[in-house]
Each structure stands twice: as structure tokens, then as C-alpha cells.
């Protein structure tokens with residue numbers, strides 16, 4: 001599929017390993033990466049941003065700001081956006097990878113770059129989307145183009161139906177355990193099979209979001225009626241159905257039988273250190289975080305509320321919806337009220353504790369169950385805390401009991 | 411730039427950007443004198459005070475995995491490290507390194523036999539690392555990346571040429 005998208009853009013059949021130059025359909029930097037990008041852009045002496053409609057800033061990582069230094073960087077972004085005509089989504093709007101599809105920047109066949117490693121999320125919409133650094137982004141802002149090495153493709157084929165207590169998060173954690181943290185380096189990771197076909201857009205985004213945790217350049221899922229439904233009314237280009245050819249070449253194929261999966265955990269301090277929840281049942285849990293670009297969507301909040309409705313949490317539980325749109329949806333459905341009543345701390349849409357800047361930094365020797373995508377040492381701001389990654393369902397059970405439990409289906 | 415000789419600092423596999431420069435610092439400042447004091451802090455808390463100009467980092471596989479933060483190669487360069495040799499790199503880190511003018515080289519064969527304090531010599535044009543009496547070869551850096559490196563990174567490259575080499 002990656003090759004197909006590149007072909008559509010260049011008109012030439014690419015071969016893995018080729019270097020190609022692609023025009024960019026959307027380019028995003030956030031408060032962790034935009035300041036350096038601005039510095040590089042200005043140092044280059046570039047005069048204008050190539051497109052007002054395709055260049056986006058998002059303030060989501062430390063949002064709202066927790067200190068003067070961050071506030072100054074935020075201001076730097078606002079000033080740049082105002083003078084160069086870049087669209088800026090400010091505090092409270094949500095996480096970049098959620099906002100981009102919601103606001104219509106992402107469509108099947110598009111080429112998307114983000115100065116953030118989880119830009120691979122947009123592959124859920126059959127877009128070729130990958131993370132780059134700040135200076136690369138400055139080059140894109142200046143020219144609207146960038147070079148890429150055409151990736152090989154690793155296919156992950158998930159067949160059958162997921163058990164009722166297993167979410168797409170469990171499937172992707174399991175796959176990362178099999179492939180390893182660098183098993184897909186430089187490759188596109190394509191997810192296929194009827195289990196993927198039957199997933200909601202929310203679930204598919206979770207899968208593609210974590211492609212980078214096996215080293216992948218982008219995740220990719222074919223576009224279909226589910227994609228179309230999400231994008232309807234959001235995008236301004238014609239919708240295309242984009243799927244892999246029947247005779248597509250793959251460097252590797254991983255087959256997963258959905259029925260055999262059970263709830264999974266990424267254990268400290270590597271995402272590919274994977275164990276089933278059953279092997280650590282009963283482990284004490286101090287803090288639970290539900291949110292992030294991996295699992296802060298409406299479907300995730302619904303699952304959590306199903307578990308917590310009318311009950312009280314035993315572990316400290318922080319919930320942050322991934323965007324304003326999701327927050328509004330959750331308010332309308334009464335989810336926020338249930339979460340607050342259950343004793344959760346519900347916060348501003350944004351990255352929250354995921355990256356350890358503020359809002360819920362654990363203390364040393366604490367155990368955290370988090371629905372995010374990384375558990376590296378120090379990730380949440382404390383190098384001596386143990387972070388376990390899990391599905392929202394497993395996280396909700398951990399919140400409810402204050403210890404790890406095998407979730408029942410919802 | 412063609413030949414780099416330096417003392418080795420050895421690291422293991424999967425050195426993430428969170429270990430190279432913890433996320434909590436990067437949101438507060440882009441002053442690299444400040445940030446560089448935390449270079450490699452997660453893997454070796456004293457690294458920034460021990461390292462000297464021209465030293466070379468040698469590491470295992472998947473060096474620079476994790477976030478896209480360009481601060482990671484920048485702090486490494488800022489403390490004086492002249493190059494990083496690893497079994498493999500995470501792709502964003504790899505791109506970022508060239509963009510900021512830090513040579514990085516994939517040389518799986520060299521890594522196991524080498525330890526902190528050894529001296530290595532990197533011959534970029536030849537695609538060769540000399541360590542003691544042995545020579546190890548690596549896949550030469552693609553020419554257009556070499557151009558960016560020789561110009562001193564992408565910013566200087568654009569300043570010098572008014573465009574990017576891949577647009578030509």
C-alpha cells in the first residue's frame with residue numbers, strides 16, 4: 001500500500017530502498033517540536049510557509065503550560081503562526097494526532113508528516129504518514145516537499161474475532177512483543193485480516209499509532225466504508241478506497257489468530273517486554289492513566305465507564321479525552337459525569353501525563369497502568385516508577401480494584 | 411569531516427531519546443547549553459561532565475528509538491561527540507542527525523568487540539572504521555546525505571544553496 005500511495009504521487013513505480021521526493025498534504029509540529037522547527041526555519045532564512053492550508057501547529061504536550069519556560073515557547077509558536085499564516089490549535093483543543101483527522105487534514109492516499117513519532121497513526125486512514133524531526137519540518141514548511149526512502153512492508157494479518165475482553169490495544173501490544181522494538185525499522189506496517197476490517201476507526205487508530213513501537217515508519221490500514229463514514233463531511237478531496245494489491249510484496253508476514261489473544265501488558269521499561277495480564281494478576285497499582293493519542297477516544301471512554309459506572313475507583317485515576325470533540329461527545333453521553341462520580345480526575349484534552357511534563361507524574365517506586373504507547377524509563381517524568389501499558393478495559397479494572405485483574409468482556 | 415578519530419563511550423541496545431534527553435527538559439527551553447547538561451542522562455547521569463570533544467559514541471541496536479525530538483542528536487553533538495556508531499538506528503534519529511550535522515554510521519560488526527576508552531577512527535568516504543589493528547566496513551552514507559553533512563546540516567545547506575539537494 002505504501003508503494004501504491006507513492007506511485008499515485010510520483011507516477012513512477014517505486015522499489016523499496018529508492019529515494020523519492022513527495023509533495024506533502026499535511027505537515028504538523030507541536031509544542032515539543034515547533035520551537036526548534038521555528039529556529040531552523042528562521043536560521044535557513046526561509047521567507048514564507050509553502051501552504052497556509054496544510055501547515056499546522058498544535059499545543060498539546062504541556063497544555064495548558066505548567067511553567068514560564070514552556071509558556072514562552074507557546075508564545076513563540078503563536079507569534080510565528082500569526083505572522084506566517086499557520087493554523088494553530090491552542091490549549092484545550094486536544095492531541096495533534098486526534099485533531100488532524102477530525103479537522104479534515106487526513107485522507108486516503110495523502111502524504112502526511114508530523115514532527116512527532118506517532119504521526120504513523122494516520123495510516124489508519126490509508127495515508128502515508130510518518131514522523132520527522134524539527135529541521136526536516138522546517139524544510140517542509142519552506143518547500144512543501146521532502147525526501148523519503150521507499151519502505152519495505154511488514155504485513156500483520158489478524159484473522160477471526162477478538163474475544164470480548166480483548167481490545168485492539170491488546171492485539172498491537174501482542175504484535176510488538178512478537179516483532180520486537182526494532183523489528184520493523186524502516187518498514188511500513190500494514191494491518192489486515194477480518195479482525196482489522198471489523199474494527200472501528202478508533203480501534204484502527206490505536207493499532208497504527210503503535211507501529212512506531214516496533215520501529216515502523218508508518219502503520220497502514222486499507223480504507224473502506226468505516227473510513228468513509230468517519231471522514232464524511234470532514235475532508236474536501238474525493239474519498240478513495242485504497243487497499244493493497246492481491247499480489248503485493250511483503251518483506252515479512254505475521255499471522256495472528258484473534259481468538260487466541262488474551263489481555264496483554266507492556267512491562268517496564270520496554271514496549272516489547274510483553275506479558276499477558278493473567279501472569280501478573282493481583283499486582284498492586286498506584287495510578288491509572290486513561291487517555292493519549294493511543295487510547296483517549298470515545299470508544300475507550302465508553303468501555304471505562306461500563307466498568308466504573310456506579311462504583312468507586314481504588315487507584316488514583318486520571319482521565320484525559322484526546323480532543324475537545326471527544327470531550328464534548330463524552331459530556332453528551334454522560335460519560336464524564338460517571339467518571340467524575342467514580343472518583344476519576346478528569347482533565348483538559350491533551351497529552352497529559354503521557355510524556356511526563358506535568359499532570360500526574362508518578363512518585364518513585366509507584367506502579368502505573370497506562371493506556372499510552374510508551375513505558376520507557378522516565379517516560380512519565382519519574383525514572384523510578386514502573387509503567388505498564390494496557391488496554392482501556394484492563395486499565396479500568398485496575399482502577400476499580402487498585403490491583404491488576406483479568407478484565408471481563410463488556 | 412572525512413576522517414574522525416576519537417575515544418569511545420560504549421552504550422547498549424535500545425538507547426531511547428528519553429534516555430538521551432528526558433522529555434521533561436525539552437518542553438522548557440531550547441537553550442542547548444542548558445539542555446546539553448542532561449545529555450545521555452538516563453543512561454549515564456555523569457556523561458556530560460566526562461565526555462570530551464571529539465569522542466565517539468558506540469552503541470548497540472535501535473539507537474535513538476522513541477520520540478522524534480531533534481534535541482537528542484543536538485545535545486550529543488553539543489557536548490562534543492563527533493560521531494555515533496551503532497548496530498542500527500531508529501529512522502527519525504538517523505534523519506535528524508544528518509539534518510543537524512552529526513555523522514552517524516551503521517556498523518553492526520564493530521560494536522561487540524569495542525569498549526569504553528578504546529580509540530576508533532571513522533573513515534566516512536571509505537566506509538570503514540579502524541579499531542586497534544582491525545578494520546570494519548559499513549555501507550557508505552548516501553551521497554546527498556553526505557552533501558548535507560558537509561554543508562554542516564540542513565540549515566546551513568539551505569542557506570548555502572537556497573534550496574534542498576533532493577529538489578534538484
Ligand code: SF4
Pocket residue numbers: 061095096097116118292293294350351354355372373
Ligand atoms: S499523547 Fe503521548 S504519545 Fe501521543 S502525542 Fe501526546 S505525548 Fe506523544
